[in-house]
Amino acid sequence: MSFETIKQQHDNALMPTYGRFPVALKGGKNATAYDEDGKCYIDFGSGIGVTSLGYCDEGYIKAVTEQLHTAQHFSNLYYNQTQIDCAQSLCERTGMARVFFGNSGAEANECAIKLARKYSFDKYGKGRSTVITLCNSFHGRTVTTLAATGQDVFHNYFFPFTGDFVYAPANDLEALKTFDDGTVCAVMLECVQGEGGVLPLETDYLRAVRRLCDEHDWVMIVDEVQTGIGRTGKLLAIEHADVKPDVVTLAKGLGGGLPIGACLCAERFSDVMSAGMHGSTFGGNPVVCAGASYVLSVVDTPEFLADVRRKGEYITARLQAMPHVKAVRGRGMMLGVVLEDDIAAKDVVNACLENGLLILTAKTLLRLLPPLSISQEELDRGLTILETVLKEWN
Numbered sequence: 001m002s003f004e005t006i007k008q009q010h011d012n013a014l015m016p017t018y019g020r021f022p023v024a025l026k027g028g029k030n031a032t033a034y035d036e037d038g039k040c041y042i043d044f045g046s047g048i049g050v051t052s053l054g055y056c057d058e059g060y061i062k063a064v065t066e067q068l069h070t071a072q073h074f075s076n077l078y079y080n081q082t083q084i085d086c087a088q089s090l091c092e093r094t095g096m097a098r099v100f101f102g103n104s105g106a107e108a109n110e111c112a113i114k115l116a117r118k119y120s121f122d123k124y125g126k127g128r129s130t131v132i133t134l135c136n137s138f139h140g141r142t143v144t145t146l147a148a149t150g151q152d153v154f155h156n157y158f159f160p161f162t163g164d165f166v167y168a169p170a171n172d173l174e175a176l177k178t179f180d181d182g183t184v185c186a187v188m189l190e191c192v193q194g195e196g197g198v199l200p201l202e203t204d205y206l207r208a209v210r211r212l213c214d215e216h217d218w219v220m221i222v223d224e225v226q227t228g229i230g231r232t233g234k235l236l237a238i239e240h241a242d243v244k245p246d247v248v249t250l251a252k253g254l255g256g257g258l259p260i261g262a263c264l265c266a267e268r269f270s271d272v273m274s275a276g277m278h279g280s281t282f283g284g285n286p287v288v289c290a291g292a293s294y295v296l297s298v299v300d301t302p303e304f305l306a307d308v309r310r311k312g313e314y315i316t317a318r319l320q321a322m323p324h325v326k327a328v329r330g331r332g333m334m335l336g337v338v339l340e341d342d343i344a345a346k347d348v349v350n351a352c353l354e355n356g357l358l359i360l361t362a363k364t365l366l367r368l369l370p371p372l373s374i375s376q377e378e379l380d381r382g383l384t385i386l387e388t389v390l391k392e393w394n
Contacts, residue, residue, distance in 0.1 A: 001036060021353055028055030031374040033358065042382035044359045046371045049226050049334070052253035052295055054371035060256050060294050067290035074286060076279065086289035093235060093300050096248060096264035100273065101284035105225030105251035106140025108261035111278055112188070112247045113144060115265060116219035119272045120185035130183040134170045136196035139188065139223055148188060151196065171205045176212065186219035187212070191237035194226040197363040198329055198336025206241040213246070219269070221247040226334065229253035230299040230372050233309035233332035240331065253372070256295040258288040299372065308332050308372050311379065315368065318383045324390050337366035348389060357385040
């Protein structure tokens with residue numbers, strides 16, 4: 001089927017909510033995708049950080065299909081061992097105490113916000129519901145998580161947004177302190193602001209936020225939807241700062257390609273959300289949990305995480321040597337490339353696409369989120385394409 005036919009069918013069937021690139025993908029293996037015409041692409045985006053083990057990992061397929069042959073779904077009105085096993089593994093590996101399963105990062109963040117506000121309400125009563133998030137943050141596309149997102153461009157059209165969110169500049173502790181007016185219940189942040197332009201938070205700042213939350217009994221929520229599950233070379237990005245948050249949210253790479261969201265909390269918050277306080281029909285689906293458990297078993301080993309760090313250093317070094325690159329920022333295999341001012345990242349992405357490389361943008365940057373399992377050969381092929389495109393840029 002031709003691309004134009006596929007595009008026409010799309011335009012007749014789907015809402016135009018995405019600015020899609022002119023390619024129709026059909027399949028893939030590890031970090032190599034191919035389209036309807038059989039053209040191959042090295043994938044430096046991994047479905048926006050989702051296919052952490054690449055396309056069609058054999059162990060992942062086995063884990064998912066074995067569960068699918070057993071049962072595809074159980075209601076959360078009943079106990080299920082596959083869900084329990086995944087929850088136990090997550091808690092043990094992250095050092096958290098309990099988990100709630102949803103279907104996306106936005107849902108995980110919704111749960112975190114509700115948990116923080118209920119904790120504060122139970123302990124202090126009304127009037128203590130403000131959540132501080134950071135300028136340039138991104139936490140989801142529901143009405144509440146859009147309100148939590150610290151970017152004005154998202155605060156339009158869908159009025160009224162959920163209230164009681166305020167925004168502090170990243171890496172500015174003094175600015176954070178100015179919101180201490182007795183109404184705050186939580187601080188919510190990303191260790192590396194992904195959609196905001198691949199901006200890492202400083203280690204000293206993260207540690208200071210932890211101390212501030214302890215002083216005021218604020219819930220420290222760390223959004224690891226994009227940074228978690230090995231993306232930065234640690235299972236959780238917050239581990240680089242040696243900080244223990246109160247609540248962690250996960251999604252994207254945890255499911256390996258299937259939809260999952262997870263909100264994890266420390267022991268003292270274990271009983272905040274009682275029966276009927278929150279729920280999800282599909283959350284904790286056994287097929288998805290089987291896949292997530294397999295992803296965790298592969299990613300959370302010292303050898304695998306060390307390899308992610310090695311690959312991240314290698315990619316960074318190659319990028320820094322390329323023409324028209326002003327800077328590279330990020331951590332592990334979550335990297336942003338700052339280009340010279342007269343070069344539009346979107347134009348470079350389109351040129352890469354023509355040459356067989358899938359790559360992302362974040363504001364004015366190129367953004368790289370390759371599968372964590374990408375081979376050295378695939379990595380070199382993709383970097384060579386990008387380098388060639390930049391060398392030929394006028």
